[in-house]
Amino acid sequence: MDYKPYSVEWTRRRYLAEAIQQYFDTDAPVDVILDDIVDVLGQSAAEHKTRAEKFQQVLDGLKFVSSK
Numbered sequence: 001m002d003y004k005p006y007s008v009e010w011t012r013r014r015y016l017a018e019a020i021q022q023y024f025d026t027d028a029p030v031d032v033i034l035d036d037i038v039d040v041l042g043q044s045a046a047e048h049k050t051r052a053e054k055f056q057q058v059l060d061g062l063k064f065v066s067s068k
Contacts, residue, residue: 003010023033 001009001013003013023036
């Protein structure tokens, strides 16, 4: 994809390309690359789940307060 230079999308893609290239430059095994990707995505999912649970607690609290 061609993004406008120095746009948010361009910068994000550049960082991703550099990170991937580091794996190849250091001759990292495929299983290490895949494990790292799964680990990073898993951590992100866990953080989002925790955040969603906190939002739900706040909503539940608001519903309780407004029902009084």
